[in-house]
Amino acid sequence: MAVLDQLTSQQAIDLENKYGAHNYHPLPVVLTRGEGVYVWDVEGKQYYDFLSAYSAVNQGHCHPKIVNAMVQQAQTLTLTSRAFYNDMLGKYEKFACEFFGFDKLLPMNTGAEAVETALKLCRKWAYEVKGIHENEAEIIVCENNFHGRTTTIISFSNDPVARKNFGPYTKGFIKIEYDNLVALEETLKNNPNVAGFLVEPIQGEAGVYVPSEGYLTKAKALCEQYNVLFIADEVQTGIARTGRLLATCGNCSCINKNCSSSPDVKPDVLILGKAISGGVYPVSAVLANDSVMNVIKPGNHGSTFGGNPVAAAVAIAALEVVRDEKLAENASVLGELFRAELNKYIKTSKIVNLVRGKGLLNAIVINEDEDSNTAWDICLALRDNGLLAKPTHGNIIRFAPPLVMTEEQLLDCVSIIIKTLKQFEK
Numbered sequence: 249m250a251v252l253d254q255l256t257s258q259q260a261i262d263l264e265n266k267y268g269a270h271n272y273h274p275l276p277v278v279l280t281r282g283e284g285v286y287v288w289d290v291e292g293k294q295y296y297d298f299l300s301a302y303s304a305v306n307q308g309h310c311h312p313k314i315v316n317a318m319v320q321q322a323q324t325l326t327l328t329s330r331a332f333y334n335d336m337l338g339k340y341e342k343f344a345c346e347f348f349g350f351d352k353l354l355p356m357n358t359g360a361e362a363v364e365t366a367l368k369l370c371r372k373w374a375y376e377v378k379g380i381h382e383n384e385a386e387i388i389v390c391e392n393n394f395h396g397r398t399t400t401i402i403s404f405s406n407d408p409v410a411r412k413n414f415g416p417y418t419k420g421f422i423k424i425e426y427d428n429l430v431a432l433e434e435t436l437k438n439n440p441n442v443a444g445f446l447v448e449p450i451q452g453e454a455g456v457y458v459p460s461e462g463y464l465t466k467a468k469a470l471c472e473q474y475n476v477l478f479i480a481d482e483v484q485t486g487i488a489r490t491g492r493l494l495a496t497c498g499n500c501s502c503i504n505k506n507c508s509s510s511p512d513v514k515p516d517v518l519i520l521g522k523a524i525s526g527g528v529y530p531v532s533a534v535l536a537n538d539s540v541m542n543v544i545k546p547g548n549h550g551s552t553f554g555g556n557p558v559a560a561a562v563a564i565a566a567l568e569v570v571r572d573e574k575l576a577e578n579a580s581v582l583g584e585l586f587r588a589e590l591n592k593y594i595k596t597s598k599i600v601n602l603v604r605g606k607g608l609l610n611a612i613v614i615n616e617d618e619d620s621n622t623a624w625d626i627c628l629a630l631r632d633n634g635l636l637a638k639p640t641h642g643n644i645i646r647f648a649p650p651l652v653m654t655e656e657q658l659l660d661c662v663s664i665i666i667k668t669l670k671q672f673e674k
Contacts, residue, residue: 254290255278255290256290256291257276257277257278257289257290257291260278260290261276261278275627275628275631275636275638276628276631277289277295277631277636278290282297282305282309282310283308283309283310284308284309284650284652285297285308285309285649285650285652285653285657286309287309287636293634294634295631295634295635295636296634296635296636296649296657296660296661296664297309297636297649297650298630298635298636298637298647298648298649298661299636299637299638299646299648300527300648300649300650301522301527302452302484302522302648303452303484303485303487303489303522303523303609303648304521304522304523304525304526304527305523305526305527305650306487306488306489306522306523306526306527306570306575306650306651307523307526307527307566307569307570307573307575307650307651307652308526308650308651308652309527309650310528311526311528311566311569311652313565313568313569314525314526314528314562314565314566314569315528316565317561317562317564317565318528318529318558318561318562318565320561321336321557321558321560321561321562322558324557325557326556326557326558327552327553327556327557327558328556328557329552330550330551330552330554330555334555334556334557334560335557336557336560336561337355337555337556337557337560339560339564340353340355340555340559340560340561340563340564341353341355343564343567344524344533344535344563344564344567345535347493347567347571348493348494348518348520348535349514350518350535350536350537351536351537351538351541352535352536352537352538352541352542353533353534353535354369354533354534354535354536354541354544354549354554355531355532355533355551355554355555355559355560356532356533356534356551356554357530357531357532357551357553357554357559358396358521358530358532359395359396359483359484359519359521359522359532360395360396360397360398360401361532361551361554362483362519362520362521362532362533362534363395363396363398363401363446363481363483363519364396364398364400364401365519365534365549366446366479366481366517366519366534367387367400367444367446368548368549369517369534369536369540369541369543369544369549370385370387370443370444370446370477370479370517371385371387371420371443372543372544372548373443373477373540373543374441374443374444376543377539377540377543378443378475380440380441380443381441384441385420385441385442385443386420386421386422386439386441386442386443387420387421387422387442387443387444387445387446387479388421388422388423388424388432388435388436388442388444388445388446388476389404389421389422389423389424389446389447390423390424390425390426390446390447390448390451391406391423391424391425391426392406392426392451392454392457393405393426393446393447393448393451393454394407394448394451394452394453394454395446395448395481395483397410399414399417399418400418402414402417403417403418403419403421404418404421404423406423422435422439422442426447426451426454426457426459427457427459427460427463429463429466429467429470432445432467432470433470436470436471436473436474436476437474442474442476443476443477444471444476444477444478444479444516444517445467445471445476445477445478445479446479446481447464447467447478447479447480447481448480448481448482448484448485449464449480449482449485449490449494449495449496450484450485450490450495450605450606450609452484452485452609452646453484453640454640454641455611455613455640455641455644455646456604456605456609456610456611456644456646457604458604458605458606464496464513465512465513467513468513468514468515471516477516477517477540478513478515478516478517479515479516479517479519480494480495480496480513480515480517480518480519481519482494482495482496482518482519482520483519483520483521483522483532484522484609485606485609486518486520486522486523486524487520487522487523487524487566487567487570488523488570488575488576488579488607488651489523489579489607489608489609489648489651490579490583490605490606490607490608490609491576491577491579491580491583491606491607491608492576492580492607493570493576494518495606496512496513496514496515496518497512497513516536516537516540517534517535517536517540518534518535518536519532519533519534520532520533520534520535521533523566523570524563524566524567525559525562525563525566526562526565526566526569528562528566529558529559529562530553530559531559531562531563531566533563570651573652575651575652576607576651578651578652578653579607579608579651580607581655582607582608582653582655582658583605583606583607583608583609583610585655585658585659586603586608586610586647586658586662587603587604587605587610589659589662590603590610590612590662590665590666591603593666593669594612597669597673598615598673598674599614599615599622599669599672599673599674600612600613600614600615600669601613601614601615605647608647608648608649608651608653609646609648610646610647610648611640611644611645611646611647612644612645612647613643613644614626614643614644614645615643616642616643617642617643618641618642618643619642620642620643622643622672623639623642623643623644623645624639625672626639626645626668626669626672627639627645629668629671629672630664630665630668633664633667633668634664635661635664635665635668647665649661
């Protein structure tokens with residue numbers, strides 16, 4: 249079979265199953281093209297994308313401005329490594345620092361890399377600034393977190409599928425219950441070696457769990473009280489997904505002014521990825537002020553591809569699209585509409601317990617236990633009806649469409665979701 253031969257869906261699936269590692273369980277649909285909120289399979293069927301590559305494609309598939317920035321830069325200079333300066337990295341660093349309100353940016357490629365970077369940064373700050381004895385720093389994390397799947401990160405995961413048979417695990421982490429300020433304060437009070445608190449503003453992979461009102465603000469205040477870095481993992485929630493530029497959105501150039509009910513927290517360390525590139529190129533970043541970031545010296549950390557010219561050009565364009573097309577505002581308005589429409593249906597539904605979320609990061613909870621196949625079967629039926637979504641944790645279906653979606657398109661999607669759910673009502 250020639251590389252450029254047109255494949256059927258089954259042929260493409262068979263190739264992956266034979267030659268690829270089985271580290272994913274994809275929905276059986278084979279995509280070949282995307283534009284805006286739509287994707288098409290190899291047979292030509294059109295679907296609404298309601299996952300957005302786990303919120304990486306917030307700006308829509310193949311946004312022309314972002315793609316053009318990538319193509320133009322790729323035709324000029326793609327990679328220098330950090331052995332030399334390039335003329336794009338500084339522009340990107342300045343743009344992003346001013347955009348999010350920080351002094352410095354450390355560029356990486358993937359979300360997991362950015363989380364690892366933030367952990368290293370926090371530990372070095374602990375030893376050189378806070379004065380914790382070397383190798384004794386601890387970082388507080390939350391149960392049911394998802395920050396990636398590197399060896400260090402799975403060490404503080406409680407997902408048995410991610411952890412089993414990958415030990416020994418990395419030490420230096422304390423797990424507490426998410427959205428529990430009492431547990432946080434108790435841990436801070438009794439552990440003088442705590443250097444940081446790593447938290448997702450909304451736990452996406454765990455099922456789009458939104459914390460209580462004021463949780464993040466009070467958690468940040470506790471971190472300040474105990475001289476601990478507040479580290480926000482906004483890889484999934486950032487870049488307008490939740491109806492604000494950031495889900496924490498403290499003291500940044502927020503483009504959505506009608507958001508007083510959301511948390512107002514300035515992280516000490518901000519972790520970004522996914523939609524910072526609009527999904528066209530691997531880009532991630534860690535941002536912090538000089539008082540934290542200046543502990544990093546030459547040789548402490550790096551990446552051959554981190555900060556390459558293509559990534560820099562793409563990220564600037566992607567952030568400009570978020571700003572210029574007012575995607576945070578759109579996500580805020582459409583998210584309210586989505587939850588309102590789903591709640592009308594849920595009132596009389598026997599199959600769906602609730603819908604929850606912020607902006608256009610939402611999930612429905614199916615009235616089954618986590619071992620049930622119902623959510624998977626619903627996603628298969630959604631696919632057949634022209635909408636792509638994926639279960640998480642067995643009985644939860646996450647809905648996260650591109651933020652360029654219109655009200656008309658959203659209502660069409662709501663009708664598809666309700667029509668599909670009705671097929672499963674008992």
